Structures are given as structure tokens and as C-alpha cells.
Amino acid sequence: MEPLVSIIIPAYNAEDYLGRCIDSILNQEYQNLEIIVIDDGSSDGTAALLDDYAQKDERIRAIHQKNAGVSASRNHGLDIARGEYVQFADSDDFITPDSTKLLVRTAMEKDCDLVIADFYRVNGKRLSQKGDIDAEHVMDRMEFASYMIENPADYYYGVLWNKLFRRSIIEEQQIRMDVEIDWCEDFLFNLEYIRYAETFYAIQAPVYYYVKRKDSLVSQGVSISNTVKMKITVFDYYNAFYRDLYEENYSEVKQKVRMFLISTAMDGLVMPSIAPGSAKLGEERIRVAKAAVADTDGILTNLYYFRKLLEYYLGLSATLKKISLDEALLLLLFEGVQQFESRKEIAELAGITGQKAYRALQRLKKEKLIDYEADTEGRISVVLLEKSKEYVEEIDHAMEECRKASLNGFSEADADAARTMAVRVNKNVKEKLVKVSGTAVNDGEERTRSTAHGRTKKNITSDNTASVSQTLL
Numbered sequence: 400m401e402p403l404v405s406i407i408i409p410a411y412n413a414e415d416y417l418g419r420c421i422d423s424i425l426n427q428e429y430q431n432l433e434i435i436v437i438d439d440g441s442s443d444g445t446a447a448l449l450d451d452y453a454q455k456d457e458r459i460r461a462i463h464q465k466n467a468g469v470s471a472s473r474n475h476g477l478d479i480a481r482g483e484y485v486q487f488a489d490s491d492d493f494i495t496p497d498s499t500k501l502l503v504r505t506a507m508e509k510d511c512d513l514v515i516a517d518f519y520r521v522n523g524k525r526l527s528q529k530g531d532i533d534a535e536h537v538m539d540r541m542e543f544a545s546y547m548i549e550n551p552a553d554y555y556y557g558v559l560w561n562k563l564f565r566r567s568i569i570e571e572q573q574i575r576m577d578v579e580i581d582w583c584e585d586f587l588f589n590l591e592y593i594r595y596a597e598t599f600y601a602i603q604a605p606v607y608y609y610v611k612r613k614d615s616l617v618s619q620g621v622s623i624s625n626t627v628k629m630k631i632t633v634f635d636y637y638n639a640f641y642r643d644l645y646e647e648n649y650s651e652v653k654q655k656v657r658m659f660l661i662s663t664a665m666d667g668l669v670m671p672s673i674a675p676g677s678a679k680l681g682e683e684r685i686r687v688a689k690a691a692v693a694d695t696d697g698i699l700t701n702l703y704y705f706r707k708l709l710e711y712y713l714g715l716s717a718t719l720k721k722i723s724l725d726e727a728l729l730l731l732l733f734e735g736v737q738q739f740e741s742r743k744e745i746a747e748l749a750g751i752t753g754q755k756a757y758r759a760l761q762r763l764k765k766e767k768l769i770d771y772e773a774d775t776e777g778r779i780s781v782v783l784l785e786k787s788k789e790y791v792e793e794i795d796h797a798m799e800e801c802r803k804a805s806l807n808g809f810s811e812a813d814a815d816a817a818r819t820m821a822v823r824v825n826k827n828v829k830e831k832l833v834k835v836s837g838t839a840v841n842d843g844e845e846r847t848r849s850t851a852h853g854r855t856k857k858n859i860t861s862d863n864t865a866s867v868s869q870t871l872l
Contacts, residue, residue: 401503402482403433403484404429404431404433404484404486405486406434407435407437407485407486408420408436408476409439409469409489410437410438410441410449411438411466411472412441412445413491414444414445414448416610417436417490419493420491421452422493423495424488424499427496427498428497429499429500433480434458435460435476435479435480436453437472437475438461438463439471440464440467460479467578468578470576470578470580470584471578473487477575482566483565484563484565485566485569486502486562487559487560488560488607489560492608494607495606495607497606497715498516502514503563505602509537511537511598511599512596513600514563515555515600516607517529517530517602518555518560518608519605521609529554530603531550532546532601537598537599538598540599541644543599544593544644548641551656551659557583562589568592568595568596569592572595574591575588580629582633586637587633590637594640594643604715604718637656712800713727713794716797719793720789720790720793722762722763725749725756725759726759726762726768727794728759729763729769730787730791734783734795737781738779742773745779768783768784768790769782769784769787770782
């Protein structure tokens with residue numbers, strides 16, 4: 400069974416936007432959740448709204464307390480959390496549909512203590528993606544800290560809501576928010592957690608929508624002298640963290656550590672700005688509602704929505720592996736079929752334009768994921784290279800997620816009937832490939848055919864190919 404995840408949301412006078420936040424969590428593809436919402440003595444309709452949500456979904460735990468501040472609220476949530484993992488959200492923000500699934504999957508597959516991810520910075524109708532680490536491997540504490548020291552006041556490292564924590568570490572070390580600090584208290588929590596975490600992984604896909612700038616210290620009426628004191632307190636802890644980490648080599652990073660004070664000369668951590676290349680809110684990668692696949696009438700309409708569902712899941716895999724959706728579609732196709740009558744046939748089977756297919760082929764070859772050659776008659780032979788293995792594994796995972804989603808809401812009998820029909824369609828597709836392309840196809844058996852150069856190439860070897868062809872036709 401999937402591990403329980405505790406999502407903690409502090410809320411104060413959040414009546415206008417708390418619903419959007421909770422809805423984004425309830426609509427997660429990952430469902431084994433407990434949603435702990437702490438109403439911190441709100442004076443508007445937050446309490447009533449929260450209680451209404453809690454009555455409708457038993458996963459929501461509505462907690463009401465006297466106003467004590469955001470740190471006390473988060474601590475309260477941690478005190479009663481039961482999940483194996485902990486995720487945080489702010490009441491005026493919301494999360495992507497695959498947020499928790501992606502974080503948990505990464506934590507489990509990579510056996511990581513901390514997963515950190517990109518996020519969207521939203522300003523009105525515009526958004527831009529924010530990240531920092533581009534490593535694609537499990538990091539130890541030293542490597543993770545070496546990234547963090549380069550951008551010490553970056554929201555990416557300082558906030559809680561783009562991360563997944565192991566609750567066992569939090570409880571064993573009794574890590575909590577410092578209620579005496581009103582500035583960078585979440586960063587202090589992160590630093591304390593990092594002291595005890597051993598393995599880290601960064602996801603280059605956004606999992607969170609950061610919507611509004613939190614009120615500054617000045618607007619809250621905090622005195623300048625208290626602000627300075629808090630910054631010194633945070634810096635002292637930050638300095639001690641790197642001194643302990645580097646020990647006798649601390650002098651090598653001392654100057655970089657001091658950059659923290661310069662970077663935080665403004666109020667709070669460095670705010671991610673909206674980049675010139677930002678997009679409109681709503682144009683980012685959006686999930687096709689699962690219900691749409693089952694609810695729409697007509698074969699063509701259902702095929703359209705299934706195609707969109709496939710693109711959604713493949714789009715995530717493409718983002719994670721830093722390739723385009725077109726390249727992911729071609730890798731999906733090439734996993735099963737390696738012989739084609741022409742480049743046009745590749746494009747048609749992948750469901751993209753010839754120009755897109757050509758560009759994707761060139762990029763895949765340049766990145767040494769595939770090799771291909773054309774004979775004198777224009778027939779193309781494709782070979783998946785060793786480097787493509789990890790990409791194909793990620794794509795296979797996306798295909799499995801897509802299959803599950805396409806059967807969402809089906810009864811077991813209907814799901815079995817759909818699978819049976821898929822087998823028949825797969826068979827017909829394979830037969831068509833043989834007739835049209837001369838491609839040899841046989842479940843569970845490898846076949847080869849001679850090329851114009853007198854060599855043989857491997858063709859379809861797994862039943863996955865049929866699903867690929869069915870999906871892309």
C-alpha cells in the first residue's frame with residue numbers, strides 16, 4: 400500500500416483562497432493522504448469553511464487554535480501528524496495534480512531523506528518556473544549543501560512547500576519551528592533537518608504554485624532592531640551549519656557563507672521574480688481530467704482525450720529527463736519498432752508533424768540516445784543506444800500511469816472488458832504494421848528482416864509495442 404502522507408496547512412483569515420488550496424490537494428493523483436489544516440484563530444469565515452470541508456472528506460483534519468502564529472500552527476500539525484512523509488502547503492497557494500505522487504515516488508525509488516522540487520511563481524495571470532539544482536542523481540549532504548551555499552537566500556532552499564520530509568527524522572530529532580523567530584523560521588527548520596538527512600534528490604519539475612508575496616516584516620510592524628537581531632540569529636545558525644559540515648576545511652567556504660548576509664540584506668529571502676519568458680497561468684502542463692476519458696461520447700472523442708492523457712503523463716517524464724514531448728513520443732515508438740518505410744511513417748505513427756519528427760530524430764541522435772540510418776530507398780533503421788535505457792524506463796512508467804488513469808472509474812468487469820478489447824486492437828494494429836511496413840511482429844518472439852545493406856535489425860519484441868502503436872495511431 401502507498402505510504403500515508405501528512406500535508407500540513409496553516410491558515411489564518413484564509414477564507415478567500417483556502418478552498419482552492421484544499422481542492423488542489425483533494426484532486427491529487429496520489430490519494431493516501433491526511434490533510435491537516437490548522438485554523439490559527441481566524442476572524443473571518445475560515446473556520447466554517449474548514450469544518451465544511453472536513454465533513455465532506457474524512458482525510459481532512461480540521462484543527463482550531465487560538466492565534467499563535469504560523470510556526471506554532473505548523474508545530475501543532477507536526478505534533479499530530481501520522482504519515483510516513485510530511486509535505487507542507489500555504490493556504491493561499493496550491494499544488495500541481497501530480498505533486499505528492501511525484502515527490503513520494505522519487506523518495507521511495509531513490510531512497511531519499513529529502514526530495515526538493517521546482518515550483519511556479521505566480522503573479523496575477525503570469526507564471527514562471529523556478530528551480531536551482533540540475534543534478535540527476537542522489538546527492539549526499541555535502542553535495543546538496545554545496546548547491547545551497549551558491550544561492551543561500553533563494554526561496555528554493557528556504558521554504559518548506561517544495562520539499563518532502565521523512566517524519567521519522569523529524570520526530571527522532573524533535574525538529575520544530577522556532578516560534579520566537581518571525582523571519583526565515585522555515586529556513587532554520589530546513590537547515591536542522593539537513594543536519595540529519597543523508598540522501599537528497601532534486602526534481603526538475605514544478606510541484607507547487609507560489610501565488611502571493613507574504614507580508615513583509617516592516618508591514619507587520621516589526622522594528623528594525625528586531626529584524627537585525629533575527630537576521631543575526633539566522634546567520635549564526637547558518638554559519639554553524641557550514642562550520643560543522645566542512646570542519647577543518649571551513650576556511651574554503653567562509654567567504655561564501657558570509658554572502659548569506661549580503662543576499663538577505665532585503666526583507667526575507669530572495670523572492671523569485673517573473674522571468675521575461677514567463678507564460679500565462681493555465682498554459683503550463685495541465686492534466687486532462689480523468690473523468691473526461693470515460694464521460695465523453697464517441698470513439699474519436701475518446702481517442703482524443705486518451706491521446707491528451709498520454710501526452711500529460713509523457714510530458715512529465717519528458718520534463719524529468721529534460722527532453723521534449725516529441726522526443727519522448729519517438730522513444731516510446733522506438734522501444735517497440737525500429738524499422739520504418741520512411742520518416743513520414745515515423746511521424747504518422749508518433750502522431751506529430753514530419754518537421755517535428757525530423758527535429759526530434761536529430762536531437763535524440765545528438766544526445767546519443769539513438770542512432771539511425773536510411774537506405775537508398777528511404778527506409779529508416781533505428782537503434783536505441785545504451786544511454787536511452789533510463790529514459791525508456793521513465794517512459795514505461797508514464798505509460799503504466801496512463802493506462803491506470805484511462806481505466807479510472809471503471810468497474811472491475813468494465814476494466815477487464817477494456818483490457819480484452821485492447822488486446823484485440825493491438826493484434827489488429829500489429830497486423831496492419833506488417834501489411835503496410837513489412838515490419839515483422841510477433842508477441843514474445845524476436846524477428847528480424849534484411850535491410851538494403853544486407854544486415855538485420857531487431858523489430859518489435861514486447862507486447863508494450865502494441866500499446867504504443869494503438870496509442871499513437
